[in-house]
Amino acid sequence: MASDPTSLPSPSDLSIPNPSPTEEERLATLNLEEPTGNHAPIPRPLSNGSSLSADFDTGNEIEVAEEELLGDSTDLAEGSSSHGGGGWREISEQDGEVASCSPSSSGYAGERGSSGASSGIEEVDDGVALQDDWVPGKRHLDEDDASVSWRKRKKHFFILSHSGKPIYSRYGDEHKLAGFSATLQAIISFVENGGDRVKFVRAGKHQVVFLVKGPIYLVCISCTEEPYEALKGQLELIYGQMLLILTKSVNRCFEKNPKFDMSPLLGGTDVVFSSLIRAFSWNPATFLHAYTCLPLAYSTRQAAGAILQDVADSGVLFAILMCKHKVVSLVGAQKASLHPDDMLLLANFILSSESFRTSESFSPICLPKYNPMAFLYAYVHYLDEDTHLTLLTTSSDAFYHLKECRLRIEAVLVKSNVLAEVQRSMLDGGLHVEDLPVDSSRRSRSISPQMTQENNISGSRPPHMALGGPAGLWHFIYRSIYLDQYVSSEFSSPINNSAQQKRLYRAYQKLFASMHDQGTGPHKTQYRRDRDYVLLCWITQDFELYAAFDPLADKVSAIKTCNRVCQWVRDLENEIFLLGASPFSW
Amino acid sequence: MGCSASLPARNSGQLGALNSEGSAVSDSKNLRVKLVLLGDSGVGKSCIVLRFVRGQFDPTSKVTVGASFLSQTIALQDSTTVKFEIWDTAGQERYAALAPLYYRGAAVAVVVYDITSPESFSKAQYWVKELQKHGSPDIVLALVGNKADLHENRSVSSQDAIDYAEKNGMFFIETSAKTADNINQLFEEIAKRLPRPTSAS
Numbered sequence: 201m202a203s204d205p206t207s208l209p210s211p212s213d214l215s216i217p218n219p220s221p222t223e224e225e226r227l228a229t230l231n232l233e234e235p236t237g238n239h240a241p242i243p244r245p246l247s248n249g250s251s252l253s254a255d256f257d258t259g260n261e262i263e264v265a266e267e268e269l270l271g272d273s274t275d276l277a278e279g280s281s282s283h284g285g286g287g288w289r290e291i292s293e294q295d296g297e298v299a300s301c302s303p304s305s306s307g308y309a310g311e312r313g314s315s316g317a318s319s320g321i322e323e324v325d326d327g328v329a330l331q332d333d334w335v336p337g338k339r340h341l342d343e344d345d346a347s348v349s350w351r352k353r354k355k356h357f358f359i360l361s362h363s364g365k366p367i368y369s370r371y372g373d374e375h376k377l378a379g380f381s382a383t384l385q386a387i388i389s390f391v392e393n394g395g396d397r398v399k400f401v402r403a404g405k406h407q408v409v410f411l412v413k414g415p416i417y418l419v420c421i422s423c424t425e426e427p428y429e430a431l432k433g434q435l436e437l438i439y440g441q442m443l444l445i446l447t448k449s450v451n452r453c454f455e456k457n458p459k460f461d462m463s464p465l466l467g468g469t470d471v472v473f474s475s476l477i478r479a480f481s482w483n484p485a486t487f488l489h490a491y492t493c494l495p496l497a498y499s500t501r502q503a504a505g506a507i508l509q510d511v512a513d514s515g516v517l518f519a520i521l522m523c524k525h526k527v528v529s530l531v532g533a534q535k536a537s538l539h540p541d542d543m544l545l546l547a548n549f550i551l552s553s554e555s556f557r558t559s560e561s562f563s564p565i566c567l568p569k570y571n572p573m574a575f576l577y578a579y580v581h582y583l584d585e586d587t588h589l590t591l592l593t594t595s596s597d598a599f600y601h602l603k604e605c606r607l608r609i610e611a612v613l614v615k616s617n618v619l620a621e622v623q624r625s626m627l628d629g630g631l632h633v634e635d636l637p638v639d640s641s642r643r644s645r646s647i648s649p650q651m652t653q654e655n656n657i658s659g660s661r662p663p664h665m666a667l668g669g670p671a672g673l674w675h676f677i678y679r680s681i682y683l684d685q686y687v688s689s690e691f692s693s694p695i696n697n698s699a700q701q702k703r704l705y706r707a708y709q710k711l712f713a714s715m716h717d718q719g720t721g722p723h724k725t726q727y728r729r730d731r732d733y734v735l736l737c738w739i740t741q742d743f744e745l746y747a748a749f750d751p752l753a754d755k756v757s758a759i760k761t762c763n764r765v766c767q768w769v770r771d772l773e774n775e776i777f778l779l780g781a782s783p784f785s786w
Numbered sequence: 787m788g789c790s791a792s793l794p795a796r797n798s799g800q801l802g803a804l805n806s807e808g809s810a811v812s813d814s815k816n817l818r819v820k821l822v823l824l825g826d827s828g829v830g831k832s833c834i835v836l837r838f839v840r841g842q843f844d845p846t847s848k849v850t851v852g853a854s855f856l857s858q859t860i861a862l863q864d865s866t867t868v869k870f871e872i873w874d875t876a877g878q879e880r881y882a883a884l885a886p887l888y889y890r891g892a893a894v895a896v897v898v899y900d901i902t903s904p905e906s907f908s909k910a911q912y913w914v915k916e917l918q919k920h921g922s923p924d925i926v927l928a929l930v931g932n933k934a935d936l937h938e939n940r941s942v943s944s945q946d947a948i949d950y951a952e953k954n955g956m957f958f959i960e961t962s963a964k965t966a967d968n969i970n971q972l973f974e975e976i977a978k979r980l981p982r983p984t985s986a987s
């Protein structure tokens with residue numbers, strides 16, 4: 201049998217801080233002050249009510265919050281922007297991180313397919329030569345988007361076995377790569393000689409990041425200037441995706457035969473990996489380790505959750521209803537909990553495998569954070585073009601039961617209009633920075649459908665007039681630490697094409713890495729201005745806020761705007777987050 | 787099969803069988819039949835099923851994950867109906883160990899190869915052997931050479947396939963999911979060969 205799920209360490213044994221008594225007290229008090237709005241009285245793990253002040257000092261957040269308690273409704277000590285130590289960690293960057301790598305300088309296989317291009321990865325410090333024929337004879341088969349094809353070569357991913365057998369390569373057919381094996385061999389001896397310490401090598405513009413997972417090596421070669429931690433996180437996800445398909449028991453094959461050729465076992469999964477790699481530049485879940493929900497009226501999500509709970513009680517381990525990569529609702533049996541990374545990998549697997557769209561399917565999959573050794577069985581069915589239901593069980597012969605569960609779920613969702621609401625939400629989109637309420641009187645504005653019709657400013661605005669939200673706010677991401685969920689605003693002008701979105705995510709990623717950099721300790725706030733943006737990051741016990749502003753934005757009003765974003769998100773939490781009854785609640 | 791054979795099976799222990807309520811038979815006029823398709827990846831199993839069930843052919847490749855479930859009912863001349871509950875399995879090697887889950891209890895197994903690929907014909911023979919060993923004793927076996935429209939690239943001769951099918955007591959047909967050639971015939975012929983419930987009507 202698949203191992204007993206309840207005996208496993210709970211994957212969400214994440215370091216969620218237990219609020220101290222004083223903290224709880226503070227929360228309780230603050231809740232009294234919250235706008236009453238139309239919210240149902242439910243547990244509100246988000247509301248800490250603290251605010252961000254321009255002279256915010258690490259450690260004094262309670263004081264700041266108390267200021268607010270004492271009646272400071274403006275949330276901000278205006279004009280007191282202190283540049284002294286302990287305030288905002290201010291970073292000015294003259295040179296942009298992007299465009300540091302032109303196509304002609306990105307060594308591997310020149311733009312026009314010439315594999316004889318020089319440079320690229322030239323020589324690593326300790327003398328291990330990494331040749332430039334990494335990826336000769338590109339197939340161009342898995343190109344994301346022909347118009348930006350040059351950019352792709354900026355980042356390579358490889359999976360290989362410790363005996364040097366290629367398992368996966370982002371570009372080119374791993375079997376036909378002449379000279380590839382030799383290079384892999386060089387990498388391996390390099391990693392092995394370096395022991396655990398070798399994780400990262402810089403060669404000119406290129407970074408080479410290694411991740412060793414038992415007999416399996418993962419390598420990223422990139423000139424994207426992404427931080428080491430970000431690239432390592434991406435390799436971890438690629439490894440997780442591989443486990444999702446094969447489980448960790450594949451290691452046993454290497455015990456029996458060190459020269460085992462694993463690549464046939466991943467046959468047909470190129471699309472899964474390339475879709476994940478693409479997600480690294482558009483899906484913040486890949487670095488936030490959180491998932492995001494489709495905005496829905498509280499009652500709609502409740503209706504979906506209730507029927508999912510019903511089937512979970514009938515022996516389904518997890519029931520997950522998603523629209524594209526956004527969660528509509530999800531439920532886990534008893535104590536079972538689902539890690540956001542597993543959700544990301546599962547959703548990526550389902551969304552990238554076209555065959556799921558054609559009919560109902562039943563397939564073994566492994567959730568690496570849940571249990572890397574065992575397969576679960578997934579019943580997958582698309583209820584409409586975008587909405588897919590996944591029911592997971594430990595039992596290999598549960599198909600007909602799951603099929604029946606799906607029919608029940610589908611009937612309820614149709615009857616209670618959930619599917620129609622989901623479609624409508626898809627069309628409406630999520631939060632638009634232009635809609636950020638200007639003052640507290642509009643704070644409790646709802647995004648539920650009825651309200652949207654009255655209030656949908658963005659709908660009536662001529663597209664070219666929209667230049668972001670107040671104070672030059674272009675975009676934000678709010679991540680709730682308790683909920684393992686994030687919400688990000690829709691992209692709007694001037695971040696209106698995928699290249700700019702990618703650039704912004706890279707900037708966020710960098711910010712995230714520096715905020716979570718263990719060497720420097722977790723920073724509470726960071727203010728960073730460069731050629732492209734003003735970036736603000738604010739981390740508390742409860743949430744993380746990442747916001748991007750016009751590079752000319754005024755610091756004080758930017759900070760004030762961040763406070764308003766947080767208030768806005770709290771006001772809308774019933775609709776943008778999955779609250780209560782989730783497998784994450786304690 | 788290398789190690790793949792040990793993958794899902796070992797983790798899940800004893801594989802059950804995916805049977806709703808018995809493998810066949812509802813009553814003598816309305817049969818319900820569990821049918822499984824097996825064969826190498828890319829031979830066209832899913833295309834055959836989608837052609838049969840939905841009358842469509844989509845040339846873009848959609849590698850099956852695990853297995854897909856579809857059903858289709860046909861009416862025969864003698865006014866009986868046969869409802870096929872079809873398991874379209876994934877041909878990818880990593881799922882090979884999972885096949886028993888789908889073929890156990892099946893009344894019909896359709897083993898598919900691609901007439902342009904000798905390897906896929908060898909793989910078909912592997913599946914036939916496995917079914918003879920582990921399938922239901924009275925299972926109806928069909929051997930299908932698909933992609934008959936690509937006859938100019940043929941590399942498995944019809945005669946070889948006919949001989950092999952005869953030797954193994956199988957029904958043989960060449961089909962094209964692309965042109966729809968012989969697709970309905972395949973399922974009609976299968977329906978005719980099904981053991982009927984003995985109760986006279």
Ligand SMILES: Nc1nc2c(ncn2[C@@H]2O[C@H](COP(=O)(O)OP(=O)(O)OP(=O)(O)O)[C@@H](O)[C@H]2O)c(=O)[nH]1
Pocket residue numbers: 468825826827828829830831832833834844845846847848849850851875876877878932933934935936961962963964965
């Ligand atoms: N010319 C031609 N091509 C076909 C025919 N049937 C399928 N194909 C092509 O073969 C490819 C694979 O077909 P699938 O039906 O996905 O193959 P499969 O056997 O289901 O493969 P797995 O799901 O991986 O086991 C597709 O790209 C089809 O376009 C056919 O009758 N003629």
Ligand SMILES: [Mg+2]
Pocket residue numbers: 831832833848849850874875876877
């Ligand atoms: Mg298929």
